[in-house]
Every structure is written in structure tokens, then in C-alpha cells.
Amino acid sequence: MIELTNEQLDRIDKYLSSELNAAERAEVETLISVDAAWKEAYALRLAVRSAGKNAMHQSMRKKFKEIDSQGTIQKRISPMWLAVAAGAAILVSAVLWLFPTQDPQNLYAEYQTFPNVVLPIEKSGDTLTKRELSYQSYELGKYDQAIALFSELDTIQTVDRLYMGLSYLESENFNAANMLFDEVRATSNPRWSHVADWYQAWLLLKQGNRSEAMVAFERISMASDHRYKADAEKMVKKLKG
Numbered sequence: 001m002i003e004l005t006n007e008q009l010d011r012i013d014k015y016l017s018s019e020l021n022a023a024e025r026a027e028v029e030t031l032i033s034v035d036a037a038w039k040e041a042y043a044l045r046l047a048v049r050s051a052g053k054n055a056m057h058q059s060m061r062k063k064f065k066e067i068d069s070q071g072t073i074q075k076r077i078s079p080m081w082l083a084v085a086a087g088a089a090i091l092v093s094a095v096l097w098l099f100p101t102q103d104p105q106n107l108y109a110e111y112q113t114f115p116n117v118v119l120p121i122e123k124s125g126d127t128l129t130k131r132e133l134s135y136q137s138y139e140l141g142k143y144d145q146a147i148a149l150f151s152e153l154d155t156i157q158t159v160d161r162l163y164m165g166l167s168y169l170e171s172e173n174f175n176a177a178n179m180l181f182d183e184v185r186a187t188s189n190p191r192w193s194h195v196a197d198w199y200q201a202w203l204l205l206k207q208g209n210r211s212e213a214m215v216a217f218e219r220i221s222m223a224s225d226h227r228y229k230a231d232a233e234k235m236v237k238k239l240k241g
Contacts, residue, residue, distance in 0.1 A: 004041050012042050017141060022120060110235060111202060114166050114195060115139075118159055135163065143167040158184055162192045169199055174207055190227070198228040201235070214239050 004012075014020050015028045031038040119135040128136065130149055137146035150156065150164040165180030181203070184196035201216035217239065220232035 004037055008038070009041060009045070012038070012045055015042075016045060025115075110231065110238070113170060114199065116163075118163070131160070134160070138163055138167055141170075143171045147171070158187050158189055159192050162196055165196065166199060169203055169206075172206070174203055177203055190225070194227045197226070198231070201232070210239065 011020070011024075011028060015025060020028065028038075032042045033039070116135050116139040119132050121136050121139050131153060134146055134149035134153065137143075137149055144167075146167045147164055150160055150167070153160060156164075161180050162184045165177045165184065168174075168177035168180065178200065181196040181200040185193045185200070187193055197216075197220055201213055201220065204213035204216055214236065217232045217235045220226050220228050221236055223229060226232070
């Protein structure tokens with residue numbers, strides 16, 4: 001497999017940090033879906049970011065170093081990938097503790113932050129409304145700022161509640177996200193309720209509630225008209241290992 005250049009790896013990092021415009025993001029997503037080298041690099045870099053948020057980060061890193069110092073791990077990777085491999089190993093160890101029968105890299109490769117499809121960034125400056133600023137903050141990954149702006153809207157629509165919930169999810173405030181997802185799911189608009197359904201299932205998984213997440217994904221997979229039916233079927237298979 002051909003290794004990516006530093007420039008290509010930098011593009012993946014910018015994609016994960018929401019620093020690319022819509023066209024650039026679409027190009028990266030296409031490369032990840034069709035090119036094995038891009039897909040592997042994306043999964044590893046995503047693993048490193050997730051590992052940084054994991055409460056077990058420090059203890060598992062220490063364990064990795066202990067094993068490495070004993071010479072039980074062969075260093076077959078280039079120096080450029082050493083930090084990536086260490087981070088991935090931490091995430092693998094931590095998630096295997098929660099999901100012993102499932103490869104965590106394959107599991108979390110299915111997760112994608114929901115894009116801003118309501119008010120995509122097209123302009124900037126003092127002329128933006130508070131609602132436009134809310135969605136702009138979300139698109140830029142400034143989730144705390146987005147939450148504050150959404151909360152200040154005079155009228156909060158169903159879609160605004162969804163994106164506020166998504167912002168809480170990305171900030172790992174699971175209780176607040178869960179309440180907002182419940183409110184959106186209770187509406188009769190499948191365009192947004194299906195999204196809330198899908199990300200609420202992921203919320204349960206991120207909390208470590210494997211059995212409840214399984215029930216949620218199975219419920220989605222059995223709904224014939226659900227927009228995430230096929231994706232949910234894949235998750236059920238992965239969770240069953």
C-alpha cells in the first residue's frame with residue numbers, strides 16, 4: 001500500500017478539524033471512500049483524536065510504553081507514523097475493554113459528524129444573523145460557541161434543537177444532547193427526527209451503553225423508511241462481531 005505524503009496527511013487533519021470548505025471536504029470524503037491508503041490514514045488519525053479524549057489515555061499509554069520497552073512490539077513503521085501508532089494502540093486497548101469482540105477502528109470508522117446542511121458558510125462579517133452565526137460556529141467545530149448562540153435565538157426551530165444537540169454530542173455533554181434528541185425525535189418531521197435517531201444511538205455507544213446502543217441501531221435497521229436503515233444494519237453486524 002502506498003503511503004500518503006505529508007501534504008495529503010495534512011489535508012486529512014484539516015478535514016477532521018473542519019478547516020476545509022465544502023468542495024474540499026467532498027473531495028477528501030471521496031478519497032477516503034475509494035482509496036485504501038486514505039481510508040487507513042483517516043481511521044488512524046481519527047483514532048488518535050478519540051484517544052486524546054479517553055479517560056484511560058495516560059494509563060494505557062504507560063502500558064504501551066512498558067510493552068514496547070520489553071521488545072515485544074516490532075517497530076516496522078516509519079518515524080512519521082510512530083505517534084499515530086501509539087495513539088491508535090491506546091484507543092484499541094481502551095475500546096476493547098468496552099467492546100471485546102469488535103475491532104474499534106472498524107467500529108468508529110462509521111462515525112461521521114453531521115454536516116451543516118441548513119446554513120452552510122457562504123459569507124462572513126458583521127452582517128450575519130445570530131442564527132447564521134450559530135450554524136457557522138457548528139460548521140467550524142466551535143461547538144461551545146454554537147450552543148451559546150443557539151440558546152439565544154428568539155425562536156428555536158426543530159432543526160435548531162437538532163444542531164444544538166449535535167453540538168452537545170460533539171462536546172461530550174451527553175445528557176444535554178440526549179434530551180434535545182428526544183425532543184427532535186418526538187416531532188413528525190423525518191428529515192430531522194431520523195438524524196436525531198441515528199446520533200442518539202451513537203451517543204449511547206459513546207457512553208459505553210453497548211446493549212442499549214444495539215437496541216437503538218436494531219430499531220433503526222428495522223424501519224423500512226428510515227434514512228439510516230442501511231447504516232444501522234452495518235452497525236448491528238459490527239456490534240454483534
